[in-house]
Amino acid sequence: MNEIANIRTGEAQADSADPMPHSIEAEQQLLGAILTNNDIYDRVAQIITDKHFYDPVHARIFEVAAARIAKNNLASPVTLKAFLEDDEGLKELGGPAYLARLAGAAISAYAARDYAQMIYDMAIRRELISLGNNISTKAARVDVESEPKEQIVEAEQALYNLSEQGRTDTGFVSFLKAVTEAVQSANAAYERGGGLAGVSTGLIDLDKKLGGLHPSDLLILAGRPSMGKTSLATNIAFNVAKAYKKGKKPDGSEGAVEGGVVGFFSLEMSAEQLAARILSEASEVPSENIRRGDMTETEFRRFVEAAKTLEACPLFIDDTPALPISQLAARARRLKRTHGLDLLVIDYLQLCRGMSDNRVNEIAEISMGMKAIAKELNIPVMALSQLSRQVESRDDKRPQLSDLRESGSIEQDADVVMFVFREEYYVEREKPSDDKLDEMAAWQERMDKLHGKAEVIIGKQRHGPIGSVDLSFEGRFTRFGNLVQPWQQGGNDEY
Structure with a gap:
């Protein structure tokens, strides 16, 4: 020896x-x-x-x-x-x-x-020594551009990485290791029936197009106001949390084998309003009735039962307004460390704050920060985004990538860009006057065809095809669902 x-x-x-x-x-x-x-x-x-x-x-x-x-x-x-x-x-x-x-x-x-x-x-001791030296050196160097608050966030990020992966910096990875991880991902998809490598959205046709929500991907969900961006994001978050099952993953670690733990940053609505939307969908009681307290006894009983069922749902909501991207990342890390995290939803991107005074640069910093969170925590991050008003001035109101507001970096950083589009919303506002009978009949026929339908347009997908996915939309319950196609009209209610 x-x-x-x-x-x-x-x-x-x-x-x-x-x-x-x-x-x-x-x-x-x-x-x-x-x-x-x-x-x-x-x-x-x-x-x-x-x-x-x-x-x-x-x-x-x-x-x-x-x-x-x-x-x-x-x-x-x-x-x-x-x-x-x-x-x-x-x-x-x-x-x-x-x-x-x-x-x-x-x-x-x-x-x-x-x-x-x-x-x-x-190895961990060596990393801690190296990390401590870096923190000490940075703190000792008084620099205008390096604020103490930023240093704390950086130190927390490095410590989080060390506690999760056992190292602060991955550096180069051999091709052998990268190939092994790719094979494991493909094997996971194969074992799930050859469909999903990622987390299921609960929407069958959308899952087929995306292959689920993949770890380390940044997904942008964009649309004009009243299209249902928040509703769709809330539905997906609820579906993922509702399906959560813990067990042993293929790599031997403990975690979500179905569904997942969801973190929802609601920068626009309060946690209470968001919870009311989810309860509306689960209990099938219109959200405005919940808000006013105008419910029948049957509806109220359904509402209470749905609330009891959802108590154990691993869905965590943070409704702090105007969060800086660095704080958002720190809170996401903390949630993963304490409860686990399999999907992060941010509603919406333009309400985050960056460090730059220039708005375009600030949005670029925010979108890069969100992609960094997805890679660091190895989870899908879904960020909602507003679209510019130029959509309204076109005859065809379907959104395009060029409509993404304030920065081309959103399109560049995103792995998937999806647009929510409900033609019914625009046609409803074209209603002719009652005395124009022919126009009214044509309008009514068009409304009947569009009623309860929505479209998710995939404008960019780094790992798959682009195209459209048709969904059903129930405005009363702010709920998107799987749309039964004409050729499926045969009693298959689960589709």
Whole structure:
């Protein structure tokens, strides 16, 4: 064991000169145990990754061994030799013979988890030291552009990343690891019936077009006032929270296996108003009746029963107005840390605040910030957005990407841009006078065709097709639903 621990020339001196916590011996013992008995990898895989190793050569040995074991192939000094014999770092340690010495000096398997935990703890300590040094250096440097409040948010973000992922900065990721994650995502979609890799919206046709709401995606839901943006976002948030089931995910971690925990930043409406909308949809009592308290006994009973059912729904609402994007990110991190978070909804983007005095630059900062939240927390973020008035001046009122208000960066940062469009709203305002019978008949026929229908136009989708999705819309309950097509008229009420 002494021989293997001192393979590197001057390693003992390097250990004493380097103040960063680490244990080369623990790394060697763990790698040797894995190369001797591949079953040990399964015991330690949930504790450490290659990123937790102090020695970069050890990290590469662990990564290659893990990749082979994941494919049910043998990882031994002989099989790993082909993958690592050209590794410059390994050559310094004696080449492939170092792998054989690791396996030969390995202790029994019972201590493997303890060594893995020790390696993980050392890695976290190194990150904490590095993070503390950065915070200290920034705080000591008095700079007009670096406000203390911003420094606190940055420090909180870095600490959050460390507590969640065990590291503050991901840096480069090998293609091997990226491919593995892509295969796991495809496998999750396949196991769900070949449809969804992401969280289901509860709207069948929209799910088919989007493949669900994907982690790390920024989805923009835009529309003119009265189109039903907030209603659709609320419906999706409610559907996701209502379907929430906790269990073991394919990667072995605990989390949402169906639906998810939803965070809703309601910058326009109060939490009470938003809750009333959700209760209106769930109890099928018109929202204006709820607001006025004008309900029959049956409706009130339904309303109370719906409220009881929804008490346990993992839907969290923050109605603080004019939130800066940095605070919004900090609150989202806190929610994920305390309750979990699988979908974040922001109503709406233009009501957030940035640091810039220029409105276009401010919106660009906000949209980039929202995309950063999606990537950092690895969740879908759905942000609502207003459209410019130029829509109203066109004959065809269907929105386009160019109608997104105040900044082209929204279109650029978003992975998906969707528009809510209800033609019924515009046709209703074209009602002719009662004495024009022919025009009135044509208008009435058109209204009958459009009544209760809405359209979600997908103007941009980074990972899929664009196009339109037809939905039903019940204005009384502010509820969007799956639209039964003519060819489905056969009693299939669930569609």
